[in-house]
Amino acid sequence: MVGWSGGRVVNVVAASAAAAALAATTLTTRPPDHPTTRPPDHSTTRPPNHSTTQPPDHPTTIGLFLCTCHGALEGTLDFPALVATGKRMRGVAYVERLEAACEETGLAAIERAVAEGDLNRVVVAGCSPHLYADRFEALMARLNLPPRLLARANIREGAAWAHIADPAAATAVARGVLEMAVAGLRETPYHPFNPRPQETVARRVLVLGGGLAGMTAALTLADLGVECDLVEREPQLGGNLHDIHHTLEGLDTQTLLASLVERVRQAERVHVWTEAELVGWSGVRGNFAARIRVNDEVRSERYGALIVATGAEEATTTEYLYGQHPRVVTQRELERMIAGGRRQEAGGKMWASCFLPLDSCRSVVMIQCVGSRDETRPYCSRVCCAQAVKNALALKRLDPTIEVSILFRDVRTLGTQELYYRQARRAGVRFLRYEPPAKPVVEADGDRLRVTVHDTLYDETVTLEADLLALSTGIAPREDSNRALAAMVGVMLDEDGFFAEAHPKLRPTDLARPGIFLCGLAYGPRFVTESIAQARAAALRAALTVTRPGEPRRDVATVEADLCSFCGLCVAACPYGARVLDEEERVARVLDSLCQGCGVCVAVCPNGASRQPAFEPVQALALVDAALIE
Amino acid sequence: MTDFEPRIVAFLCNWCTYTASDLAGTSRIQYPPNVRIIRLMCSGQLDPIYVAKAVLEGADGVLIGGCHPGDCHYQSGNYKARRRVAIIHQVLEQLGFDPDRVWLRWISASEGQYFADTVTEMVAALKEKGPSPFRRQWSV
Numbered sequence: 001m002v003g004w005s006g007g008r009v010v011n012v013v014a015a016s017a018a019a020a021a022l023a024a025t026t027l028t029t030r031p032p033d034h035p036t037t038r039p040p041d042h043s044t045t046r047p048p049n050h051s052t053t054q055p056p057d058h059p060t061t062i063g064l065f066l067c068t069c070h071g072a073l074e075g076t077l078d079f080p081a082l083v084a085t086g087k088r089m090r091g092v093a094y095v096e097r098l099e100a101a102c103e104e105t106g107l108a109a110i111e112r113a114v115a116e117g118d119l120n121r122v123v124v125a126g127c128s129p130h131l132y133a134d135r136f137e138a139l140m141a142r143l144n145l146p147p148r149l150l151a152r153a154n155i156r157e158g159a160a161w162a163h164i165a166d167p168a169a170a171t172a173v174a175r176g177v178l179e180m181a182v183a184g185l186r187e188t189p190y191h192p193f194n195p196r197p198q199e200t201v202a203r204r205v206l207v208l209g210g211g212l213a214g215m216t217a218a219l220t221l222a223d224l225g226v227e228c229d230l231v232e233r234e235p236q237l238g239g240n241l242h243d244i245h246h247t248l249e250g251l252d253t254q255t256l257l258a259s260l261v262e263r264v265r266q267a268e269r270v271h272v273w274t275e276a277e278l279v280g281w282s283g284v285r286g287n288f289a290a291r292i293r294v295n296d297e298v299r300s301e302r303y304g305a306l307i308v309a310t311g312a313e314e315a316t317t318t319e320y321l322y323g324q325h326p327r328v329v330t331q332r333e334l335e336r337m338i339a340g341g342r343r344q345e346a347g348g349k350m351w352a353s354c355f356l357p358l359d360s361c362r363s364v365v366m367i368q369c370v371g372s373r374d375e376t377r378p379y380c381s382r383v384c385c386a387q388a389v390k391n392a393l394a395l396k397r398l399d400p401t402i403e404v405s406i407l408f409r410d411v412r413t414l415g416t417q418e419l420y421y422r423q424a425r426r427a428g429v430r431f432l433r434y435e436p437p438a439k440p441v442v443e444a445d446g447d448r449l450r451v452t453v454h455d456t457l458y459d460e461t462v463t464l465e466a467d468l469l470a471l472s473t474g475i476a477p478r479e480d481s482n483r484a485l486a487a488m489v490g491v492m493l494d495e496d497g498f499f500a501e502a503h504p505k506l507r508p509t510d511l512a513r514p515g516i517f518l519c520g521l522a523y524g525p526r527f528v529t530e531s532i533a534q535a536r537a538a539a540l541r542a543a544l545t546v547t548r549p550g551e552p553r554r555d556v557a558t559v560e561a562d563l564c565s566f567c568g569l570c571v572a573a574c575p576y577g578a579r580v581l582d583e584e585e586r587v588a589r590v591l592d593s594l595c596q597g598c599g600v601c602v603a604v605c606p607n608g609a610s611r612q613p614a615f616e617p618v619q620a621l622a623l624v625d626a627a628l629i630e
Numbered sequence: 631m632t633d634f635e636p637r638i639v640a641f642l643c644n645w646c647t648y649t650a651s652d653l654a655g656t657s658r659i660q661y662p663p664n665v666r667i668i669r670l671m672c673s674g675q676l677d678p679i680y681v682a683k684a685v686l687e688g689a690d691g692v693l694i695g696g697c698h699p700g701d702c703h704y705q706s707g708n709y710k711a712r713r714r715v716a717i718i719h720q721v722l723e724q725l726g727f728d729p730d731r732v733w734l735r736w737i738s739a740s741e742g743q744y745f746a747d748t749v750t751e752m753v754a755a756l757k758e759k760g761p762s763p764f765r766r767q768w769s770v
Binding site: 128129130154156157158159160161162163164165166169170172173176177180555573575576596597598599600602603604615617620621623624625627628 | 637639648649651652654655656658659660661663666667668669670671672674675676677679680683684687688689703704705706707710714746
């Protein structure tokens, strides 16, 4: 799918690459116990804490690692004395002096010592804890120890450097810093006080919009083993795909549509709600609460992620006698006429002009860029040049004697579509270039039309007699509903009224709010194949969100239910709204995903029910004690 | 009293004042070695009991450092710290402990010099005041 398929913009490439990666993964066989082949469940539990793997009476064995920062601290700090002091500290089982704890050799030395000495707590004495935090956290993960059991003793910025002029004082401060780190760690229980009920992630995705993109995303999710609800506003699935009969390259989109609808209806994991609408949205990635109106009834559902595939529509116009003369149609209406004016069953929009007999048309004129690339709609709709070439070629195939003239501003047949443009020229399609403000003039001539245009390439004014005028009006966002939806789910629209991606090059399927993804025409004008690729990419991103929850965080606050008196002080104190009162259980609860770990709730709790496993009050008191050792 | 070295326990918020102390070290700005630093995520994390513990254990001074008003990394933690310190001052006064031994200072991450100056100033002020009465009581 990636390969050479013509020149492409970066976001399309990124989306197709993700879709290709997805396609590649589905080729490999999945073992029966693979998460994607397991029967679907609505929630997934995070992996248990490391702590449950160790017996509760595990003795405290602290490894103390003194880093000389490549010898830089040796001039100020008396390392032999510090090593000797460290060895005398209660709980310390092992002391080692390292050249550079933060480098591969140092990290490996710590890893080896912990494994060999069966150490279960680590003090790294060296630079500020603000530096290399990720390396040491990764080290703890490798050691299968919770990050709470790592302490960083700041003997560089806090001791050696701050007292560089007085080595004796610096060493004394460093000794104090070590005492404190060891004492704090000694008081850190191996198990968190009360293994918190792990936050669950709703393993279910909401797909908004049942068009090509929405259906493709839903089916991809189902293939990945993720349940999804497909919500469509109209009574039937398909959206804009009903009006596309084939692509420029010859793909039969009506067969595609029929098979998609069939597969969506058959898919066990896809639940389709038509004539339904999202009316409420709250929560965070992994745990969204949605309210959906279906048949005058509002349902409350929980989702882990959202895919916005609400689409767009063919723009309408009042220019060039559209709506006044029966022989002026849009490109899409022309396409339907070519396809035989096939009546769309339930729900398809009807235009009187769709039933004009094509055989009375000897001459067809098309005007490009109608109502677009101007002040009101400055963007290029991307698909209309290809659409015009497609329809022109189709007309020529029906009857090569039909005269087709395309009045264009710039022919933007992208990439390999250029071949079809050349094919159209060879088939006798005339291309005449006009340039605003000198737009073509259309006059009614009884039953027929007269189109006058100044061809800028020949610098001549040409008058064309037309039996049919097709307007390329382009694609317009559903601005009002887009705006309402964007406000509801908390994302942005771009200046044209389409949904704005988080990053046009790096994250083309993500919306700015985590857990919300985007595909199809809601993102902007695009071709059928591009919509499919982007829908698959968005589905993959959403599936990853709900099946692979984030790492458990160490700094999140928690509540010891037995001690909580339901006073609500923590709810008032939390600046993030991460605290709620559970009226049923009469206990305060923490919304993990909102908690930032500031610890305010711990300080205000009158009962000590509010806790932060990463920083327990006993540790703070131990630190104070150690700080005041003579 | 000339050889009296006050002992200060400092509770510094991770984002501003602790970073300022780091900056002081990185810039080799020297300050007296009388302070032991305890890093809190936020000054709002300070439980008054920590201060009480430090005072009862014989600390000559307690320094609490947070972000400047309006600059709290956690939006409002420093305001909570300010209210708590006001109460701590009242309680200490009633216990006959000089509330001026407990300092609350707003020191931003870029104010390494101000951090060093604060410690220097505090050490001088505490030398003036002499040892904590609780220390005298305990070290008979």
